[in-house]
Amino acid sequence: MEKMKLLIFDMDGVIYRGNSPLPGAKETLEALRRQGKFIAFLTNNSTMTRFQYRRKLAHMGIKASVKEIFTSAWGTALFLKEKNLKRAFVIGEEGLKKELRWAGIEVVSLPDIDVDCVVVGLDRKFTYKKLCYAFKAVRKGAQFIATNKDWTFPLENEIVPGGGAIVSALQFALNQEPILIGKPSLFLLELVIKHFKVSKGETVIVGDRLDTDIEMGLRAGIKTVLVLTGVTTEEELSNSTFKPDAIVKNIGELLQIEWLK
Ligand SMILES: [Mg+2]
Structure with a gap:
């Protein structure tokens, strides 16, 4: 199997809920960076700018550059420009x-x-x-x-x-x-992958929604991890046709996934 180089994180329900960080978010991201992995943040939430997301993450002790943050608002702006x-x-x-x-x-x-x-x-x-x-x-x-x-x-x-x-x-x-524009459309995903110059086989999506994060991964043929700290319940998961490659209780458990190492 190819080595995983890029992890794309959804934010709401994965990194935080409201203004509260979820258990293990900061430590896990730091550990992944020490391993030399690329990190991207990809959110469907259109209410804030990329700069506001960077600030929000910083308040939680999570360092990110604006170039690592991809939002549906930014993607929409790019799309409108492209289509004149x-x-x-x-x-x-x-x-x-x-x-x-x-x-x-x-x-x-x-x-x-x-x-x-x-x-x-x-x-x-x-x-x-x-x-x-x-x-x-x-x-x-x-x-x-x-x-x-x-x-x-x-x-x-x-x-x-x-x-x-x-x-x-x-x-x-x-x-x-x-x-x-947002997930499960592949529009933003293609931009992220292009930015980091990695292949789909070297990419993982980590999210809490089956019909956006996980479905986008399935559509693109990219590996997915579902976290249970957001909107998806175990019952919804067992009734869904969208099956992630791994399921973790929270982002803190991510480092235990063997194929992610
Ligand atoms: Mg989410």
């Missing part, structure tokens, strides 16, 4: 809007819906009015783009609706599938 979509109506938070602006995309405010695309991510100030305008913009010809379709995400002591819940509202009204 210059004006966007955004249902999402400031982190997403910032990443788009940094890429040279014009983020418009209500009631302007004369746009090239509608971008939807988690928006904790989501309103029916925003839904109406997004709906009108797409019906007028704008592309419908989802940063992610996560149903839920885990906080310290509870699980709350994710960006996918908001995407679904618009998808249902339009009866139209969005273009998906």
